[in-house]
Amino acid sequence: MLHFLGLLFDGLAYGTLLFLISVGLSVTLGLMGFINLAHGVFAMLGGYLLVLLMGRFGIGFLAALPIIFVLVALVSLVLERTLYRPLYKSTHLDQVLLTVGIIFVAVAGATYFWGPGQQPINIPGWMNGQLAVGGLELSRYRLFLMALGAAITLGLVFGLERTRFGAKVRASVERPRTAEAMGIPVERVFQITFALGSGLAGLGGALGVEVLGLDPNFPLKYLVYFLLIVVVGGPGSIIGTLSAALLLGVADTAGKYYIPQTGAFLIYVMMIVLLLMFPHGLLGRRKSI
Amino acid sequence: MNARGRTDPKPHYLLALAAQERWSRYEIAFWLALIAVYFLFPDNLMLAAQILITGLFAVSLDLILGYAGIVTLGHAAFFGLGAYTAGLLTTVGYTEPVLGLLAAGAVAGAFGYLTSFLVLRGRDMSRLMITLGLGLLLHELANEATNLTGGVDGLQGMVAGRVLGLFDFDLYGKTAYFYVLTVCFLIFAVVRALMTAPYGLSLRSIRENPQRAVAIGIPIRARLTNIYTFAAVIAGISGALLTQTTQFVALDVFSFERSADLLIILLVGGTATLYGGFIGAAVFLLAQNWLSTLNAQYWLFWLGILLIVTTRYMRSGVLGGLKNLSHLATRRRHGSRA
Numbered sequence: 001m002l003h004f005l006g007l008l009f010d011g012l013a014y015g016t017l018l019f020l021i022s023v024g025l026s027v028t029l030g031l032m033g034f035i036n037l038a039h040g041v042f043a044m045l046g047g048y049l050l051v052l053l054m055g056r057f058g059i060g061f062l063a064a065l066p067i068i069f070v071l072v073a074l075v076s077l078v079l080e081r082t083l084y085r086p087l088y089k090s091t092h093l094d095q096v097l098l099t100v101g102i103i104f105v106a107v108a109g110a111t112y113f114w115g116p117g118q119q120p121i122n123i124p125g126w127m128n129g130q131l132a133v134g135g136l137e138l139s140r141y142r143l144f145l146m147a148l149g150a151a152i153t154l155g156l157v158f159g160l161e162r163t164r165f166g167a168k169v170r171a172s173v174e175r176p177r178t179a180e181a182m183g184i185p186v187e188r189v190f191q192i193t194f195a196l197g198s199g200l201a202g203l204g205g206a207l208g209v210e211v212l213g214l215d216p217n218f219p220l221k222y223l224v225y226f227l228l229i230v231v232v233g234g235p236g237s238i239i240g241t242l243s244a245a246l247l248l249g250v251a252d253t254a255g256k257y258y259i260p261q262t263g264a265f266l267i268y269v270m271m272i273v274l275l276l277m278f279p280h281g282l283l284g285r286r287k288s289i
Numbered sequence: 290m291n292a293r294g295r296t297d298p299k300p301h302y303l304l305a306l307a308a309q310e311r312w313s314r315y316e317i318a319f320w321l322a323l324i325a326v327y328f329l330f331p332d333n334l335m336l337a338a339q340i341l342i343t344g345l346f347a348v349s350l351d352l353i354l355g356y357a358g359i360v361t362l363g364h365a366a367f368f369g370l371g372a373y374t375a376g377l378l379t380t381v382g383y384t385e386p387v388l389g390l391l392a393a394g395a396v397a398g399a400f401g402y403l404t405s406f407l408v409l410r411g412r413d414m415s416r417l418m419i420t421l422g423l424g425l426l427l428h429e430l431a432n433e434a435t436n437l438t439g440g441v442d443g444l445q446g447m448v449a450g451r452v453l454g455l456f457d458f459d460l461y462g463k464t465a466y467f468y469v470l471t472v473c474f475l476i477f478a479v480v481r482a483l484m485t486a487p488y489g490l491s492l493r494s495i496r497e498n499p500q501r502a503v504a505i506g507i508p509i510r511a512r513l514t515n516i517y518t519f520a521a522v523i524a525g526i527s528g529a530l531l532t533q534t535t536q537f538v539a540l541d542v543f544s545f546e547r548s549a550d551l552l553i554i555l556l557v558g559g560t561a562t563l564y565g566g567f568i569g570a571a572v573f574l575l576a577q578n579w580l581s582t583l584n585a586q587y588w589l590f591w592l593g594i595l596l597i598v599t600t601r602y603m604r605s606g607v608l609g610g611l612k613n614l615s616h617l618a619t620r621r622r623h624g625s626r627a
Contacts, residue, residue: 094600096360102593
């Protein structure tokens, strides 16, 4: 039982990371119906920025995180302007090809600058090691992850449900045309949410170096996870994305522990089964893509 | 055809369809040129055979993507199934290549038929994800089942048989090239006949406007299942061709990159053009051959750039671009006359 709880804890921490990275994609897909396979690139960028900021510039771990958030958001804004925007009205195939192209360029670029290997980072000493809680040895870093994840989720839900901007986002997701007609600048709303979502992905990527690892193949390796979470969670829904991410995190951790010989097999089977069972997402949104 | 008399001309759309059905001289020249390759580039026959195989694989993608409009990110699944089927068959004693092709087509086709129900259920996004998932699933399966597939090391113990018991594969790829060329031509002829027939037109109308296609009585679901299976068969056969000509099966026949590369090839060549697959494969493999000798990472970089540029500026591919150019030329000629 204790052992299972430990596994659950690891799975939830893993799920939190996946949530941070995927929530931006969920908004992109829900708001514009844009299939962005390159979302993992922003997460990878966050990871490499962390390596760069801590290693080259000697900035502390905690201080680096907000810088990464802002930098990745800015980069994503530039990409949105130059590459994504012209294809909003294009076919899904075009969007897929464009974003696969972005992945390829990013993978080649990362290999060029940082080499093909894994990147190690040194997290601050107070986050290292375990914390004993009622007989369980919990990793301090994972506790920090979950606390941060919970705080960000609360912030997102509050922002979406209680602020004026959040209302605009919800309206734009629900009925883009009507929202436009009511005077909501849907494209501007989208631009800002895109940047915020990419920034969060960068943050997730930076936090994930310790857990998910970081190498140039990152955007391809975790592509299925991000897509799965978003589609199962229902595009544009924060709570749906969170539950899908946590579910996937726990299932993947448990699968790797109990039946390691299946490798990544389990996740792909899960993806197909979940998609067939919930074609409109776990929470059953009607919007289909 | 027309009850009112012989002199009454057919309507222009029927004439256009009839013109499409006829083999034009460019097409005949295309296939003759492929025979000429054998005599002109005797040192590069293996590469030429690879191009043809990839071209055939791209044609199979064209059937479902270009004609029927089904997006997929996992077409390599069928290619890999065909490749492993043909390879495994030789390890248990059935070494005749044509038999291997048939078996590969059957296995890939069966998998295509069964999965078509999963794939065709949803819309674009879920199709992309299911095909991606199925492709990765098979890749992982081949990776884990090491005693059957050899895993990362590739399939061991393959035996090369004679084609129809007559022709041995040689070191220079002479037999291989003619074998591949013959198979490609035969399959292409069938595909061409199908796509210029009402069957192909019905696929196009499904792609262009499903609602109206239903209204004029096209059984959409049956057609799509049908073409998906057929494309799977061809993809399986091209996988088997690769196995037989290279005498090796590597795990990367199932890789995501293969599916993605194929999309690029088809887009560079031009979708729904019949020949786009072959043209794209030639451009792609020649460029790869040239660039990857410089550095493998550069290749990936340029490939990405190519994709980004293609989606922005070259939507109709090389063949489409040529067509646009020729349209422009004729318009200019007509313009100068007026």
